[in-house]
Amino acid sequence: MIVEKSISINALASRGWNVLVNSDITKKYMFNCEPISDWKVGSRLDWKGVADGKVYVKGIILKIEPEKLLQYTTFDPNGGLKDVPSNYLTVTYSLSSDDGGALLSVSQGDFASADNGQKRYEETETGWSMVLLKIKELAEQEQSTK
Numbered sequence: 001m002i003v004e005k006s007i008s009i010n011a012l013a014s015r016g017w018n019v020l021v022n023s024d025i026t027k028k029y030m031f032n033c034e035p036i037s038d039w040k041v042g043s044r045l046d047w048k049g050v051a052d053g054k055v056y057v058k059g060i061i062l063k064i065e066p067e068k069l070l071q072y073t074t075f076d077p078n079g080g081l082k083d084v085p086s087n088y089l090t091v092t093y094s095l096s097s098d099d100g101g102a103l104l105s106v107s108q109g110d111f112a113s114a115d116n117g118q119k120r121y122e123e124t125e126t127g128w129s130m131v132l133l134k135i136k137e138l139a140e141q142e143q144s145t146k
Helices: 013-021 117-145
Strands: 003-009 033-036 044-049 055-065 069-074 089-098 101-109
Touching (some): 003 117, 013 089, 013 117
Antiparallel strands (some): 003 101, 033 044, 044 055, 055 069, 069 089, 089 101
């Protein structure tokens, strides 16, 4: 069970990338959380609440190719699940040029081996639809201001 979504963005891939990794922008689409990381493979990536400083999601960066690919693990330390490898899910963003704009694809999973996998899959599928629309909006706003 893997959630897979994609969206066309009327902006350069570099603008889409900036929306993914710029903490001033991410909090506008990632539920008021900002990423805390040095953006290097093997480094931690914590999604910290702007208002309360609480870590809502934690993980490790697995792959990073600026303006092309970002892959990391995710786990909600507040969700009541055991902090074990099977409960960490992998998120992969890929960006590619697409006729003057960009195509942003995201996948998250595998929920099949995770505790409460079906419920988490359904919640994630709904969440990514909203998040991708906001990423598109922010990338296109940034493009129009350049």
